[in-house]
Each structure stands twice: as C-alpha cells, then as structure tokens.
Amino acid sequence: MPMTQTCTSTQNEILRYIYGETSSSENVFIEQSLLNDNELLDYYLDSLELKEDMDKISLSPKENTIQNIMNFSKSYRPVI
Template identity: 50%
Template structure:
C-alpha cells in the first residue's frame, strides 16, 4: 500500500484519537495553529471521527430474525 499521508498528518490522526504524549500534543498543536492546511486536515479528521462514531454497529432486527429463522429451519444433511 502506498502511503499518501505526511508524517504530520499521521501525527494529527493520532492526536484526534488521543494516542499522543503531552510533548507530542504540544508539537502537533503548534503545527495545527501555524498551518491552515494542517488545521483543515485536523478539522476534517474531527468531523470524520464524529461521523464514524455515529455508525450503527448493531444489526437490524430484520437481519437477526432472518438468521434465527434460518437456524430454526436448518436440517443438516446426514
């Protein structure tokens, strides 16, 4: 896989997910404050993370019912 993010962008992603140390936080915050491209990338990352947090991770009731129905009606070939 070809890496398309810069080192700073990778650090910003880590920052968004709280995976950076206090000293890294300080450096990243300086990078965000001093460069509009980094600020835009940071804001985009925050928005994407928020949207991803809204993704439904539970199957719909209809999906579960189909699985249960299949299981109840399953007859193994012997």
C-alpha cells in the first residue's frame, strides 16, 4: 500500500519557522513564499494559531498520582 503524503516539505519549513528553527536565509525564503502564496499563508496562520492554543495547555499529574508515588517511595526498601 503506497504512503499518502500529508505534509509537504514547505509545510515542514513553515513549522520550523514558527518554532524558530530556521536560519536567516531560510527565513527570507519562507517570508517571500508567504507573500506570494495565499494557501501557504493560510497554513502558516492556522499553524500559528494552533501553536498558540497548544502553548496554553498545562499538563500536570493528578494529586492522587503524586500521593501514590510519594507513598511508594516512603515505603520502598531496596533489596541488596
């Protein structure tokens, strides 16, 4: 079964750009591409919004999970 390409290399470059992983010369190319390609600009804006939304997510364990780990560590005695 052939693989279906779901993301182009240009889209990958956009994601790298959003995360600040591109060089100065790549930035110039990407910014020029965004000026000339409305679909790519839409992808950039959607991706930027998604990143901003994901940055708002705070992940932390439930309090009872932390308590279970603490209780285990207090009672743990290594076998030597």
